[in-house]
Amino acid sequence: MYDIKWIRENAEAFDTGLKRRGLEPLSSSLLALDDTRRSAIAKAQSAQERRNALSKEIGKAMGAKDVALADSLKAEVASLKELQPALEAQEKAAVEVLNEQLAAIPNLPHDDVPEGADEHGNVVKSVHGEAPEKTGGRLFGFNQLKEHYELGEALGQMDFETAAKLSGSRFVVLSQRLARLNRAIGQFMLDTHTEEHGYTEVNPPLMVRDDAMFGTAQLPKFREDQFRAGEDHWLIPTAEVPLTNLVRESILSEEELPRRYTALTPCFRSEAGSAGRDTRGMLRQHQFEKVELVSITAPEKSREEHERMLACAEAVLKKLDLHYRVMTLCTGDMGFASQKTYDIEVWLPGQKTYREISSCSVCGDFQARRMNARYRAGEGGSPRFVHTLNGSGTAVGRALIAVMENYQNADGSITVPDALVPYMRGVTRIEKA
Known part of the structure; x- marks a missing residue:
C-alpha cells in the first residue's frame, strides 16, 4: 500500500x-x-x-x-x-x-534487485555443497534414482489414490514412518529456529478475517488463490498472515524491535492457475505444512534482517546436509508485496533439478501501511511504520521430498538424516513394513 x-x-x-x-x-x-x-x-x-x-x-x-x-x-x-x-x-x-x-499496485523493488521478466532473469547468489550423485557421496554407484512419489508408493506409506477419494486431487495420505518423518522434520525446524535463532514460537489461528488477509496483501488481488471458510473467514495460505498481523493497529516502542515469530502450521492454497503443473507427487498441494518466519523491524534494520532470515532458513538445510542454491529473484518474478526476495532451491536428484523450498522477502512498510502497524522511535518521537519480513523456514512437505530423494538407497529404503534421528526415536532407516 x-x-x-x-x-x-x-x-x-x-x-x-x-x-x-x-x-x-x-x-x-x-x-x-x-x-x-x-x-x-x-x-x-x-x-x-x-x-x-x-x-x-x-x-x-x-x-x-x-x-x-x-x-x-x-x-x-x-x-x-x-x-x-x-x-x-x-x-x-x-x-x-x-x-x-x-x-492493487505491487511493491517497488529495491535498486539492487536484478531486472527480468520471469524466473529466467533470476540470479544465483550462492551455492551450498554439490549434488551427491556427482561427488561420489552417499549415492555413489547407485544410478537408478527415483522420485519421491515412486519411493513413497513402493514403501506403501504415501497414498495419493486414497487421498483423491477423500478430498480430490493435490492431496496425500502419509502413514507409518513417512508420516513420522514428516512430523519430525517440522519439529526439528521449529526447535532450530526457537532454540538457536531466537524466534518466538506462536500457535496462531488457521482462519482469519478479510482485514488480516488485506494486511499481508493476499486480498484483494489474490482472492482466487485462497480458500473461503464460511462468510467471515479464510483458511490461511501461510502463517505469514496471522504472524504479521500480530502487530496490526498497534504502536510498538523501539525497544520492542525486532520481533521475530515462527509457527508450524497447515497451509491451504487453491493453486489457481497451476492446472497441469506438478500434478504428480507432493510438490504442489492444496494442503501442506510449513514453518514460517516473520520479523518486524525498524526501517534501518530491515535489509540486515533479510540476510539474517535467509541464514536461518539455510541453517536447517545445512543440518540436513542437503545441496541447495540461493537465488535472488528478478523484478518480474518477485511476489506482490516484496521489495526483494531470496529463494532457496534444494536439489532433487530424482527430478534432476532444483526446486524452491524457501522464499525470504523483505516488504518494507508495504504491509505495515495496510495494517497500520507502527513504532515510536525514542522518547516523544512521532510514530513511524515498521518494516515487515517473512520467509519459509522451511516448507515441510518439500523438505520431506528432498530428504527422501537425497537419502534414498538402492533397495528403495530411506536413510534418516542424523539430525532427524532423535525425532524418530532412534529409527535410522525407513523400509517397507
Whole structure:
C-alpha cells in the first residue's frame, strides 16, 4: 500500500519502480484521483464552515430582531444541511476509488534487485555443497534414482489414490514412518529456529478475517488463490498472515524491535492457475505444512534482517546436509508485496533439478501501511511504520521430498538424516513394513 503524498512528491521514482516491475506509469492517473478526493474534501469542509458561519450570523440577526434576514440565513443553512450527505458521499466514494487503485499496485523493488521478466532473469547468489550423485557421496554407484512419489508408493506409506477419494486431487495420505518423518522434520525446524535463532514460537489461528488477509496483501488481488471458510473467514495460505498481523493497529516502542515469530502450521492454497503443473507427487498441494518466519523491524534494520532470515532458513538445510542454491529473484518474478526476495532451491536428484523450498522477502512498510502497524522511535518521537519480513523456514512437505530423494538407497529404503534421528526415536532407516 502506498502513501499518495509520497507518490505526489516522488512521481518519477514511483513510475520508474513500476517500469522495473513491467508496469505502465501510474502516477498521473493516481494523482488525478487524489485531486478528485481533495476537491470532494474541500467542498464538504467549505459547506460545513459556511454552516458554522451562518449560525453566528443568524444569532446576530435574531439579536437585532431582523426576522427577514434570520429566515433567509436559516433557509441557506437548511439547503447546506440537505446538501451535506451528498458531499460526504462524494468524498467517501473518491477515497474508496483511490484506495482501491493503490491496493492493487505491487511493491517497488529495491535498486539492487536484478531486472527480468520471469524466473529466467533470476540470479544465483550462492551455492551450498554439490549434488551427491556427482561427488561420489552417499549415492555413489547407485544410478537408478527415483522420485519421491515412486519411493513413497513402493514403501506403501504415501497414498495419493486414497487421498483423491477423500478430498480430490493435490492431496496425500502419509502413514507409518513417512508420516513420522514428516512430523519430525517440522519439529526439528521449529526447535532450530526457537532454540538457536531466537524466534518466538506462536500457535496462531488457521482462519482469519478479510482485514488480516488485506494486511499481508493476499486480498484483494489474490482472492482466487485462497480458500473461503464460511462468510467471515479464510483458511490461511501461510502463517505469514496471522504472524504479521500480530502487530496490526498497534504502536510498538523501539525497544520492542525486532520481533521475530515462527509457527508450524497447515497451509491451504487453491493453486489457481497451476492446472497441469506438478500434478504428480507432493510438490504442489492444496494442503501442506510449513514453518514460517516473520520479523518486524525498524526501517534501518530491515535489509540486515533479510540476510539474517535467509541464514536461518539455510541453517536447517545445512543440518540436513542437503545441496541447495540461493537465488535472488528478478523484478518480474518477485511476489506482490516484496521489495526483494531470496529463494532457496534444494536439489532433487530424482527430478534432476532444483526446486524452491524457501522464499525470504523483505516488504518494507508495504504491509505495515495496510495494517497500520507502527513504532515510536525514542522518547516523544512521532510514530513511524515498521518494516515487515517473512520467509519459509522451511516448507515441510518439500523438505520431506528432498530428504527422501537425497537419502534414498538402492533397495528403495530411506536413510534418516542424523539430525532427524532423535525425532524418530532412534529409527535410522525407513523400509517397507
